[in-house]
Amino acid sequence: MNLATLQREVARAVMIPLTPSERMRRIAPNGKSLAKVAARIIKPNDRLTSFERLEIYNRQYWFRVLDGFSDDFPGLRAILGDRRFDTVAKAYLTECPSRSFTMRDLGSRLESWLRKHPELLIRSAAPSGRHLRRPASSSRFQLALDMVRLEWAEIEAFDSAALPSVGLEVLRHANPARLRLKLQPYIRLLDLRYPVDDLLLAIKHDAGTNVASNAMAERQKRKKVSAVARLLPVPTHLAIHRVDNMVYFRRLEREEFAILAALHHGKTLERAIEAGFRKSRTPIQQQASDASAWFRNWAALGWFCLP
Amino acid sequence: MPANRFNGFTTYGVGIGLRIPHYDHILGKKPACDWFEIISENFMVDGGRPLEVLDRILAQYKVVQHGVSMYFGSAEKLNRQHLRRLKNLARRTGTPWVSDHLCWGSVDGRYTHDLLPMPYTFEAARITAQKIKEVRDYLEVPVVVENVSSYAEFHVSEMTEWEFLNEVVERADCGILLDVNNIYVSSQNHSFNPLTYVNSVPAARVAQIHIAGHSRYRKYILDTHDHPVIDPVWKLYDRAIQRVGHTATLLEWDDRIPSFSEVHNEALKANKYLASASLAAAV
Numbered sequence: 001m002n003l004a005t006l007q008r009e010v011a012r013a014v015m016i017p018l019t020p021s022e023r024m025r026r027i028a029p030n031g032k033s034l035a036k037v038a039a040r041i042i043k044p045n046d047r048l049t050s051f052e053r054l055e056i057y058n059r060q061y062w063f064r065v066l067d068g069f070s071d072d073f074p075g076l077r078a079i080l081g082d083r084r085f086d087t088v089a090k091a092y093l094t095e096c097p098s099r100s101f102t103m104r105d106l107g108s109r110l111e112s113w114l115r116k117h118p119e120l121l122i123r124s125a126a127p128s129g130r131h132l133r134r135p136a137s138s139s140r141f142q143l144a145l146d147m148v149r150l151e152w153a154e155i156e157a158f159d160s161a162a163l164p165s166v167g168l169e170v171l172r173h174a175n176p177a178r179l180r181l182k183l184q185p186y187i188r189l190l191d192l193r194y195p196v197d198d199l200l201l202a203i204k205h206d207a208g209t210n211v212a213s214n215a216m217a218e219r220q221k222r223k224k225v226s227a228v229a230r231l232l233p234v235p236t237h238l239a240i241h242r243v244d245n246m247v248y249f250r251r252l253e254r255e256e257f258a259i260l261a262a263l264h265h266g267k268t269l270e271r272a273i274e275a276g277f278r279k280s281r282t283p284i285q286q287q288a289s290d291a292s293a294w295f296r297n298w299a300a301l302g303w304f305c306l307p
Numbered sequence: 308m309p310a311n312r313f314n315g316f317t318t319y320g321v322g323i324g325l326r327i328p329h330y331d332h333i334l335g336k337k338p339a340c341d342w343f344e345i346i347s348e349n350f351m352v353d354g355g356r357p358l359e360v361l362d363r364i365l366a367q368y369k370v371v372q373h374g375v376s377m378y379f380g381s382a383e384k385l386n387r388q389h390l391r392r393l394k395n396l397a398r399r400t401g402t403p404w405v406s407d408h409l410c411w412g413s414v415d416g417r418y419t420h421d422l423l424p425m426p427y428t429f430e431a432a433r434i435t436a437q438k439i440k441e442v443r444d445y446l447e448v449p450v451v452v453e454n455v456s457s458y459a460e461f462h463v464s465e466m467t468e469w470e471f472l473n474e475v476v477e478r479a480d481c482g483i484l485l486d487v488n489n490i491y492v493s494s495q496n497h498s499f500n501p502l503t504y505v506n507s508v509p510a511a512r513v514a515q516i517h518i519a520g521h522s523r524y525r526k527y528i529l530d531t532h533d534h535p536v537i538d539p540v541w542k543l544y545d546r547a548i549q550r551v552g553h554t555a556t557l558l559e560w561d562d563r564i565p566s567f568s569e570v571h572n573e574a575l576k577a578n579k580y581l582a583s584a585s586l587a588a589a590v
Contacts, residue, residue, distance in 0.1 A: 061421055103420055
């Protein structure tokens with residue numbers, strides 16, 4: 001057996017999902033006996049069979065990627081509950097194994113994958129606690145999707161590049177019909193149906209609290225889940241950005257969001273402002289002062305750089 | 308033989324792995340520490356806090372890069388994006404050498420994020436050595452390879468692990484990061500004498516040594532890096548130091564990480580062995 005063949009066979013076995021009791025499956029999805037596969041490739045020793053030795057790697061693989069995924073998406077876990085989250089995580093990681101040298105990218109395809117698998121979120125799940133009320137299935141999908149978009153944006157905002165920023169003086173002296181500005185590479189703009197930013201902050205705050213007992217932990221969990229259940233859709237525009245290398249969520253007016261999105265897509269300053277106030281209810285006489293204040297804020301935050 | 312071409316002719320002492328729970332202590336208190344080892348992949352990013360912290364550390368301390376996903380032993384080609392990012396980081400840190408593991412972990416572009424053991428075959432040695440040379444030529448920094456802990460052995464193997472290590476490093480003309488804890492773990496899992504391994508390593512190629520703790524289960528040992536170093540591992544370290552001389556030594560502690568002082572004090576126990584090696588060399 002050459003190196004490539006051996007590695008393909010071992011990797012295939014290692015990446016097969018574990019049983020519910022977190023052991024290696026006896027039969028692979030292709031119908032092959034994993035005991036036979038292991039025996040053909042791996043030597044047994046006086047304590048472990050070939051299957052048991054392969055199982056160590058199979059379990060390590062799943063524990064590692066599930067831990068990493070779980071660390072990255074605590075908000076999604078809070079929305080789905082532990083059991084459904086685990087189901088989604090295993091299904092996603094089975095279909096979309098890591099294609100990056102860094103585990104940081106584990107969730108990079110989650111949003112697009114979830115859009116193709118809404119049934120995993122909508123299907124009614126057995127509640128994980130008798131007292132816990134879950135949001136209606138139809139809204140849970142959008143809520144979960146919004147949370148995934150926010151959590152992935154946070155990961156990207158954390159370690160993306162920062163370029164030299166452009167100050168307000170550049171804007172003052174430039175021709176708005178010609179000036180194009182770029183947003184800092186670390187900024188992510190999100191238009192969401194639910195205010196999941198508040199929810200995620202609450203979840204993280206809970207996670208950081210010292211919990212004195214299991215009973216307290218359970219009460220906090222119920223509180224958190226009922227907060228999810230009560231969450232009503234509110235159109236929410238966000239900029240995920242950094243200040244002193246800490247990630248923040250900044251709520252934006254619809255018009256603010258539209259201007260920034262237009263700039264991000266390469267529109268000139270003039271066109272971006274036009275796009276921002278298109279269909280706006282803001283009185284025309286107020287638009288100029290609003291835009292001026294926003295640009296002052298954005299420039300102070302160092303959000304702009306030159307293309 | 309404290310410095311050699313594989314560690315950039317440096318004479319580093321005892322270091323520890325740079326880990327997030329220690330950031331505040333290190334940046335705030337600036338404790339004395341010979342050097343820090345960073346996990347390269349954690350800093351192969353474009354910006355943000357990881358690079359800010361790294362730059363502050365670099366202003367105060369010597370740093371060496373240690374990777375976990377180059378996968379010299381994978382049959383597939385090297386990941387060019389990975390290499391580019393690694394080279395950028397090496398320029399930033401000025402690392403005198405770059406280490407990664409003698410293992411594989413990716414197939415057809417899919418990553419296991421594990422350090423999977425090699426089949427000890429001549430074909431694998433040839434492929435692995437070729438990739439090590441490619442990495443070294445691209446990075447323009449000495450490359451050293453670390454022996455991993457393993458829990459499985461393959462029927463196709465044609466030699467022992469230490470023979471395979473020697474075959475690879477001779478073909479690649481590269482250095483060795485000798486992990487004596489990994490030797491101990493594998494020796495227990497595969498029933499060989501760990502001293503035979505340590506005695507077989509080409510001493511002139513050892514650029515760095517790793518020490519660590521592990522977890523013992525009923526039928527095998529796992530390399531968990533979550534305990535102090537046990538006496539049998541110190542004994543292997545002692546023997547390794549006797550053979551290779553005063554060598555840059557690093558304690559790995561990656562899970563259930565105690566305070567900086569506790570980790571550093573555990574690492575500094577190595578000084579006892581290093582001092583006797585220096586004395587022996589002087590006599």
